[in-house]
Each structure stands twice: as C-alpha cells, then as structure tokens.
Amino acid sequence: MALDRAVIEELRHAVGREYVIDSRNDLRIFERDASIEGAVPDAVVLPATTAEVSSVIRVAARHRVPLVMRGAGTGLSGGAVTIRGGIALQVTRMRKILEIDPVAQTALVEPGVVNQELSLAAASHRLFYAPDPSSQKACTIGGNAAENSGGPHCLYYGVTTNHVLGMEVVLADGSVHWVSGDAPDRIGLDLCGVLVGSEGTLCAITKVKVRLLRTPPSIATLLAAFPTIETASQAVSAVIGHGIVPSALEMMDQVTVGAVEAHYHAGYPTDAGAVLLVEVDGIPESTSELMAAVRNVLAENQGYAMREAQSPTERDLLWAGRKGAIGALGRIKPNYYLHDGVVPRSRLPQILSAVGEIGVHYKLPVANVFHAGDGNLHPNILFDLRERDVLPQVESAGEEMLRAVVELGGALSGEHGIGLEKSAFMPWVFSADDLDAMRRVKGALDGQGIMNPGKIFPDPERKSLHLAGRTGLAVEAKWW
Amino acid sequence: MVTSRTSLEKPVTAEELARLLHEAAEAGQAVFPVGGGRAAQMGDPPARDGVAMSTSGIDRVLEHSQADMVVSVEAGITLEALQEQLGKSGQFLPLDPFNSPGHTIGGLLATGWTGPLRLRYGSPRDFLIGIRVALPDGRLASAGGRVVKNVSGYDLMKLHYGALGTLGVIVAASFKVFPKALHDDTVESTYESMDQAWAAAEVALAMPMAPAAVELFSSGRVLARFLGSPEATKRTVADLGWTEADGAAWVAHSKAAPKLWARIAAPRHALRPILDKLGADQEWWASPGTGIANWAIAGGAEDVRAIRAVATAGGGSLVLMAGPDEFRHDAGAWGTPPATLHLMRRLRYAFDPSQVINPGRFVV
Secondary structure: OOOOHHHHHHHHHHHOHHHEEOOHHHHHHHOOOOOOOOOOOOEEEOOOOHHHHHHHHHHHHHHOOOEEEEOOOOOOOOOOOOOOOOEEEEOOOOOOEEEEEOOOOEEEEOOOOEHHHHHHHHHOOOEEOOOOOOOOOOOEHHHHHHHOOOOOOHHHHOOHHHOEEEEEEEOOOOOEEEEEOOOOOOOOOOHHHHHOOOOOOOOEEEEEEEEOEEOOOEEEEEEEEEOOHHHHHHHHHHHHHOOOOOOEEEEEEHHHHHHHHHHHOOOOOOOOOEEEEEEEEEOHHHHHHHHHHHHHHHHHOOOEEEEEOOOHHHHHHHHHHHHOHHHHHOOOOOEEEOOEOEOOHHHHHHHHHHHHHHHHHHOOOEEEEEEHHHOEOOEEEEEOOOOOOHHHHHHHHHHHHHHHHHHOOOEOEOOOOOOOOOHHHHHHHOOHHHHHHHHHHHHHHOOOOOEOOOOOOOOOOHHHHOOOOOOOOOOOOOOO | OOOOEEEEEOOOOHHHHHHHHHHHHHOOOEEEEEOOOOOOOOOOOOOOOEEEEEOOOOOOEEEEEOOOOEEEEEOOOEHHHHHHHHHOOOEEOOOOOOOOOOOEHHHHHHHOOOOOOHHHHOOHHHHEEEEEEEOOOOOEEEEEOOOOOOOOOOOHHHHHOOOOOOOOEEEEEEEEOEEOOOEEEEEEEEOOOHHHHHHHHHHHHOOOOOOOEEEEEOOOEEEEEEEEOHHHHHHHHHHHOOEEEOOHHHHHHHOOOOOOEEEEEOOHHHHHHHHHOOOOOOEEEEEOOOOEEEEEOOOOHHHHHHHHHHHHHOOOEEEEEEOOHHHHHHHOOOOOOOOOHHHHHHHHHHHOOOOOEOOOOOOO
C-alpha cells in the first residue's frame, strides 16, 4: 500500500526533499534488519534533528501511518521491519556524540551513534560504555536503548537499561519529552525505565544520556577447553557457585570452535567439546586472585588446555574469535538463524542437549556460541537459503528450541527483543492478564497504535502472514 | 502514619489480596497497602479514608535457586527474613535501607528506599527481574521472569518500582541475588572540617578498586566499605590509610531514622552545594558517590521549601521520608512535579482509573 502523495509531500516538507526515499528500488534496501523476515517500507525518511523527528511523527499520526524506527538494521528480532508498511524513520543522520563529561562520567549522544564509536571516544578519558553487543562495530545506541541490548560483559556490568540515565523521546503525537536524567531517585514514575526496551512501540528515541565506567586497570582473559558441552556447562555453574562473577563468561561449542579457528587462527583447541572464554577485571591484585580461583574451579570441572592472554593483542585475538564467530560460521553454511532464549544457569546442560537433539531431528547443523554466565543461549541453526523448502524447517527448529527454553523456566529473549519473530510465542510465558497490563501501557502512550505496530504483542493474523512476501534475497552477513 | 484508615485487611494469599482490592474498588473505598510500616509517613497525607491492606500474611519464599542465584518471594517477607534464607547459601540481596529492621520487600520496591550499598550494586531497579501485582480490577499481572537477563515484553518492573503502589499492589517479586564478597573491609576517618571530609570521600571513591559504599556524615566522619578478593581489598585499605572499623557500623547506620526526615537526591557533583546550604547546625548523612543525602530536619516547612528550591535548581529533588501529617501537608512531600506528569497520570489511569490505591499520597 503506497502512501498518498500528499503524505510524501508532507514528509519532504518535514525533512527536506532529498531525505525522503520513496522509489521502489531504493526502498528495498530497507526491507530487512538482521532477522529472517522482511517487508518493504512505503517511505524512508532521514531526519537530522529532534524537531524533524517530531514533524515526521506528526505527519504519521495525522494520517495514521505506521512508523518504525531504524538504526543500523542489525536487530535480530525484526524490530526495524515495516511489517505493516508505512514509514521507516532512519536515524543515521543523527550520529553526533554531543557531550562526554569525564567528571560526571556520562555521555550524551544522538541515537545514530555507533556503540563502539562511543567507547572509542570515551577511551581518552579512561572511560568506557559497558554494554557491548557483538554487533558493536555497527549497531547504534538508539537501537540498543530501544531493544535493551546486552553483550558478553553484561554478566557483571548489566544490560543497556542499567546504563541509560535519561533520554529525549518523541511520543506518538509528536510531543518531545526528557525522561529521567543525571539525578537518582527522581520524582514520579520511571518512564525512562519502561521506554528502554520497548522496541520502538512506545516512542522514538532522539537523545540518550548514558553512564560511562572507569576502564579497569587490569584485565585477565582465559580460554579453557572442556571434553563436552555438559562439562563446560557444569564449570560455568561452579564458577558462579564459588561466588565469582566474572565480567564475561562465554561458551563456544565444537562446531563453532572449528569454524572460528579456521578463520581467525586464534589458537582455539579444535579437539575440545566446548571452550569457555572467561574474563575478570579490576586492580591487578584482584584479577590475579580471581583468575587463580577461576582456574582452580575450571580444573576441578575437567577444564584443560587453559591459556591466559599475555598481551592486549592476544586478548583481542581471543575476543575476535568470539565476536566474529557468527561470520566464521559462514564457512559451514551461508545462512544462520538463532533465538536468544535464556534459561536458569543450572539448566544449561539440559537445554543444550535438547538443542542438539532438535538439530539432529531437523538434520540441520547447530553451532552454540553464547553468554553462558547469564544462561543466555544463541543456538545458530546453519542452513543454505538456496536449498528449497529449508526455511520452514529452520523456523520450526528454532521454535522448538525456544519452546524447550520456556519449558525449563526460561525467557523468550535475553537481549534481541521479541519483535516480529517471537510475538506469537508471548502467550507461552505471559497470561492474558499479563499481556493486558502491557497493552495498557501501549494504549496510554500510543492510543492510535502507529508506533511499530505488529511487534511484541501476539497478532492473531500473524500465522497466516508468516513468511509471506519473502523476496528470496540471501540473508546478508549479520551480527548478533 | 497513614491516619485515615477505617479498617484493616490482612489477606494470606495474593489472590485474596486481589479480590479484596477489587471489592474495595467496587465499593469506592481507597486502599492503603502496608508492608512493615517503615515508610508509612512517606508521601502526602491521603486524600480520603480507606482500607489498610497488610501484606504481612503473604510472606513466603516462593523459590530460591542457589545455583541460579535467583530468588522469588512474596511481597510481605521482611528483608531480614529473606537475607537469612539467602545467607544459608552464602548469598545476599544488596539492599541496606535506613529505618531498618522490618522493611518488607514489597514496601522497599514500592517506596524505592535504598542504602549505602547502592554505590556498588545499584538499586533494586537494577536487580529486580520479575514482578507480580494485584490490580484494582481484581486481576493479577506479572512481568519479567526468573532469569537474570530478559527482554520479553515491557519492563513493568521499572514502572512499579518507586510508584508507591499506584499502578498496582506488589504481591511478589523475583531478584537476581549476589554472592557474599570474599572479603569485606570497613574503614573510617573523621575530619575537623567538612572540606577535608568531602575531599576524603572523593579520595575513597577514586581508589582503583572502587568502594562498595562511602558514607559521609555532617559530623565530619567518613565510613567506607570495600568488598572483593582478600589481597585486593587489603591493598586498597592500606593505600587509603584510614582506621579499621567494625562492620557492625553498617547495621547501626541502617537504623538511622530521623523523626523529621528528607531525602535529597542530585547529580552527584551537585550534592555538596545543596548540603552546604543546610547550615552547620543541621544533621545529615550522604552518599557522595550516588548523589543521595538524608537530612534530619531541624526546622520548619519553610526551611524544607528553601532547600528543595536549591536542590531543584541543582537538577535534583527533595522528598519527605518521615514527619507528621501537618508538616508533610505544609511542606509538600514531593515538591514540583516533573514536566512529564501528564504522561505519568495517563499510565496511572490505565491501571487505577479511580485512584483506589494510595489516593493523594503519590505525586502522580
């Protein structure tokens, strides 16, 4: 459903003629994010200021046109997909770091600022921004705030919501508000807290004030091999059970390690059933003490071939293997699909064995590379989109894996968001009354339902829409 | 106290509480949730009479998974009872509110009261992972879950935290809990001048191994706590060079509860200029690392309003934590509402359209 010419003209008036895209060919670029399903927007607008964002939303509200925010398009749950058509509001022209305050240890940024750019900019003050999604070289802070993104170091430092101090947001009526800010214990309801992670369904985010942390004086990174994924899982529980909360505790299975090693030559042990990447930080005394304790616990749990990074370069190499694992998996199959369900940490052995069985059943290779310390899975189902009829199999396998997560007391998503792909599963974990409470929030802030419709909440029509309109484009190399 | 009660209900299940809440709402009665009664004087005096709804009969530990470091409890459990349970596994909830003991978990979540450990661990806002509330229409609604990382659906935990029950009465909550530190060291130092005391607090805060708590008192005393591995903690304490103190100092400190009491919160570097306006005769204690101070008010409503104006100008706030009804009425418990009040009211209306819960008490 193309937009009325009058709407396009209003959008052009709002942001300038050259910043409205409405040709069919150009729009196709915005069809996808990094998830599996796509839909072509009716128009893409690229505002440069909050005032322009507000004007665009007023146009959308006046004509009741869906409005979907879009950052780098690295999201994994379809949050930036214009499933009901309408306007994609691309924030990449809003990418200024407005302020870094080294004394208050805060930064004020526009939503299009890339996650890693912020940490690089803060580094000169010996500060860093803690949430570090594996897509941090590309993903934006606005997208991170909308999705409440995580990353390997969230085990110790917390996810995005723990680091957002305040935001400037534009609501569905075009009104602009500051929510929260630098001071703690602010008066009234925590609007900022509910808007972070609302996946673009409640507001557009136009500025984000974040907390920066002091760069730890010492970091120790250890790679350890385990005979099986089960022994590695037990080691994860044992480390935490000993009262040690590392800053990161990541697991990769044999399939992943093989691909990573072939690609990065980081010295990962390819004979291992699984490897753990453990990092602790602090002052030198504490990292050496903690790492010694970690080594003991890992050794008691059949850990072997332990290798501690001896230099920042070696540390980077170990992390390159972890953060680039998905790309390396392309050596096995060109495409992948993954959920990011979370199980209670003690259930890791059970869920990983269930995931393995599901992969075998569907004859699809599965590569596990995930935030083990949080119990946050990433079972990558590997496939080749050129093989006919493979996609329904892939999706069924993913759905079964998620079902197993829920049956073990887990959650549908740890950091990727519900978006499009998991909205149908929300009733697995939430009752009708639970969902009704969430809908009250939606109704209070976006009565017309123009903000990112079709996301989070189960849509009765959704099953029939499933995968309709697929273009057959290969899923590009992606981040997670 | 909330003086306008006409009766007291003490349900023993969440379902019963939801039913009683619904009945009260249908009858046009107000409901005042009561936990341990430790924050009973928080907020403005109620706008009308109503039913006091005690949660003290709903106080079970629903599940404590030691290996997962997650606990789910009913709202009426006291913080002390929960800590005892967690302590058996070497774990704890890093929450040490003032006017202890006797706080209930539900009360702490509804009021947002915190203590010195907030510096290291944040507030429950950061480790509350699931919540269940009773709504005036009789429904029970949950959000979040029992895993430490979860982005499934809206984060309603944040909305209910500190909302003084106005979006629903909290009946259960799940938390990420923490292992007790390998080593726990407390040190103190006392200074002649406040300039020295503030400077000393900043020195402690800037240590390469960050302190878990730093409290500064109007007497010039500074109390600091370091949690971590033994060698690192010892080295840090030695480098700082203060006097070793008994860890029991923190328990004593948590009992602080002035009869006339205000909390001042500001961006951390804006806190001192506000406290400097208090005058040397006033007693207070502050957490310079978080920007929060507590003032034992020796003065009248006009003094509160004057300091509140300073706090507000500094980007902060002043909230009354305790005091007689008349005093709270005169000074106002909350001060100038935020610019987004109309949005907050829309949310409140969506959950409690006839203002059944705590009418008149919260800012929204």
